[in-house]
Amino acid sequence: MKDRDFVNAIYSELFKDNFVYYKERLALPPNENDDPYNLARKAMVSLSESQKMDIINFLKVVITDSVSVVFGTIDGVHFPGELDGDFVLSVEGEEIQGDLQDIFIGKAQDDEARE
Numbered sequence: 001m002k003d004r005d006f007v008n009a010i011y012s013e014l015f016k017d018n019f020v021y022y023k024e025r026l027a028l029p030p031n032e033n034d035d036p037y038n039l040a041r042k043a044m045v046s047l048s049e050s051q052k053m054d055i056i057n058f059l060k061v062v063i064t065d066s067v068s069v070v071f072g073t074i075d076g077v078h079f080p081g082e083l084d085g086d087f088v089l090s091v092e093g094e095e096i097q098g099d100l101q102d103i104f105i106g107k108a109q110d111d112e113a114r115e
Helices: 002-027 036-044 049-075 100-114
Strands: none
Touching: 002 036, 002 049, 002 100, 036 049, 049 100
């Protein structure tokens, strides 16, 4: 169960905290700052609300794909670049890699189906 607890903690941080933060920041009106959030708001200003939500929701795809690459690499089923080796991830001495990517993708798909 430590593998599921680990994935759930990462998932929660990314989608319950970070994604909500991004969504809130992108919903603010543009101003004169040059920070990345404001630059994105300026780029989105001419879009309809529905189109803005399409862009914001696309962030979920980006987050999911990015984490999937990392978990797949740790699990030993994805080999980006020249990385080809055995990685060991453990919690309190118990190895938890092997199914992280599958657990994460399953959780993302379950949450998407509920929306």
